[in-house]
Amino acid sequence: MAEDDIRRVAVVGAGMAGSACAQALAQAGHAVHVFDKARGPGGRLATRRMAWTDRAGQACTTRLDHGALGLDVPTGPFRSFVDQACQAGWLAEWRPTLAPGSLPLDHGQGVHVPVPDSPELCRRLLHGVVTTWSCAIDSLCWSAAGWHLEAAGQRQGGPFDAVVLALPPAQAAPLLGTHRRDWARHAALAPMQPCWTLMGVAAETAPAAVGDWDLARPDAGPLAWVMRSDARPGRARVAGQAHWVGHAKAGWSRQNLEQAPEAVQQELQAALAEVLGQPVDWLHSTVHRWRYALPQSRLSAPGESFWWDAAQGLGVCGDFLGGAGVAGAWMSAYSLSAALLQHLGNASQPGLGATAAVPAGRGVSL
Template sequence: MTAIRQVAVIGAGMAGSSCAQALTLAGHTVQVFDKSRGPGGRMATRRLEWRDRDGEARTTGIDHGAVSVTARSAAFQAFVNQALQAGFLAEWKPLLAAGSLPVEDGAPLCVPVPDLPALCRHLLDGTAATWSFAVDSLQRRPLGWQVAADGLCHPTLFDAVVLALPPAQAAPLLKPHRPDWAGQAAATPMLPCWTLMGIADDPGPTDNAPQAALQRDLARPPTGELAWVLRNDSRPGRDRRPGQAHWVVHASAGWSQQHLEQSADWVQRQLQAALDRWLGRAVDWQHLVVHRWRYALPQAQTTTDGGCWWDADLGLGVCGDFLGGASVEGAWLSGLAMSAVLPQRADSRGR
């Protein structure tokens, strides 16, 4: 492979963002593409708009993607420490509800501020990005890669392309060039997650035992439909309004899988009822909505192949949590591993 100058990174989640930043720092010219209107991927915050009890128009952000960021490797811990110092991350010390399973292994929980995409926004600061561009074609031309969406070709010919996508979305783009990788990606099992989020009346502090759960910030119910129940308004840097409770409820992977193709209305009713059962009372909603994460997390928790795939002859790479580990940290590590295997940029005067 000759020297690489222009790199297209497709996908601006944590893997694509960490890869793009490292490549930019190494001197490459990087162009990021994402089908969404901004970065973050599964580190996602949804803007909710509704009318409150007085008919006033209200709006707030709700984190319906990754619950928290935790560091286990020394490299990611160093990144987390820097982000904490710079103010892109804040530590979250939630009160755990009675009856909840413990949270992971007790590692500190961090949350990007003011919203989940903030960390990726920070990593991509200064990198060229094209949003609302759902790449559906990658053509290998004699002088480089052509990237297209919906019949529209980006004008740059790229020396290398990095796919930082969930495996099912990477597979069709890989198929014409590396059918073996496409097959592996398509066969990688991903767990789904149905998520309920919304705004409810907050009954305030109480001595009543079941209702005391309402004052808790986080729960991992040990059985039933729900995997995570959290108060978004208890998280650092989020909206906190008197009289309101901002809930996010993630269904378990098993329940989500079983009901993946059900209607949103049906799922919403089931998850509302499950939350009422968990809290021991009916929640008075002002506004609520459900979201289906078809590819929430890779099933396998282990890393493979050192965290990324790279074909030096083609100038084609793949990274993401399915290669680096099923977490924000795994995605970050995979993006970094990807950047490290690309040949360093040589002086490319005259191109």
């Protein structure tokens, strides 16, 4: 690509949608800069590193997947992306043993899981892309020179020819503000389901005592899912420990959204013991509140899975536009990057992301 054809694009958000979009644009030769308020990529494809002290006073660290359980794989380009990512070793198929009486999984018997941890998929996609972490973008400014991004009153790079917002709708709305009032209004009103998540390390019980299963989807009680995090592909098992993650149902999470974390933890621990059918000897545990876990419904019109304003060079993608889940986030990003590449003059469709490397030196520096 000739130097004159390279465009500078800012992507705000490094979850599945932002990472996939950034990769497609960078791989097509554009200068992409990704910003995220978190310390690393992944968004809701999340793994928590917990530091704790065991009963003998030893310092321990445990990594638990407290975000998306995995990727459900529908057909179409996302299927091809997942196949490529499996071949590249970024994803592994997990066919968990379901607890007796558990509701079935939505899409067949298995899900695909990034290895060795959940953010790895986004980390891989962003390899070679310029990134700035711990940077919460709080305004977008447009001038004749292009877009500028600001965080806490400081300009962040730029000017950029185009900006992509890959954020949950409530977080995209204030940034869209005056640039697209109609989108901002829609995004601000988009309902998202919350989720309280319990995670922790328990003393291992004899496997036969809990039925030796990896995943439960209980019908009754506050918990929607209970998972042995250390039973997932690529995760380390530690002798004498069981690593549990429990996601509460959306209705329960909404009712208890403003409850004190300690009270939520107590209730979810009791619910997990109920699912296991025996008390749990917790060595360390905590809860996490996801305010925006999953979109309640898809916001975009049928056939539309992203927002793109070619006149301003402003785009929006994410699961609330592409359909709930990692697949929806990816599809939204893939479709937006196709529109953006067409706008920027690239002839071809975006790459799927799991095979092609980002050309060296295509980043923008601050």
